């Protein structure tokens with residue numbers, strides 16, 4: 001369903017990677033690992049259609065994602081290093097913004113990341129782990145077949161990492177694909193690993 005063919009990426013003069021291919025079927029997960037600077041975030045940005053590869057192509061169900069970037073944007077949830085929160089808005093309001101775009105129930109998504117008790121606080125007062133959980137709550141709003149997650153568990157306590165397990169499992173059980181860059185163990189049983 002998601003395929004990368006012979007990708008090459010240059011940053012400045014330097015080749016970050018070349019000849020990179022992968023193929024992921026419905027319900028599968030891929031962990032991107034490797035040293036700092038190996039190109040994990042870069043590859044996620046290419047798979048998200050945010051960065052064009054120097055060579056090669058990314059395909060969704062056999063079609064180049066570059067042919068219809070808007071359609072690709074609609075089918076994915078991309079969680080970057082940044083939490084992309086509006087500090088002055090409350091926890092509920094931050095999530096309501098995305099619920100207007102994608103649908104879904106804000107209360108249910110907050111419960112999935114155990115943030116319901118903080119729903120009325122402005123996002124600026126959240127701790128860094130709570131901010132990450134609010135970013136992750138977007139995943140629980142409405143289905144999208146492709147999740148691209150950059151260090152999703154940074155700053156999370158053990159219980160919050162564990163809570164991600166059912167969220168990831170439900171997504172995969174519904175045929176969703178997960179690609180996650182990480183230095184830490186993730187609750188993603190049977191994930192393939194690509195070491196960059």
Ligand SMILES: Nc1ncnc2c1ncn2[C@@H]1O[C@H](COP(=O)(O)OP(=O)(O)OP(=O)(O)O)[C@@H](O)[C@H]1O
Pocket residue numbers: 011012016034035036037038039040041042043181
């Ligand atoms: N805009 C840019 N211009 C030049 N080089 C860049 C740019 N963005 C990234 N790079 C370089 O590309 C390489 C890959 O960076 P990337 O962020 O993908 O690594 P990473 O594997 O995600 O690292 P980390 O584990 O530290 O998050 C790095 O050497 C980085 O310095």
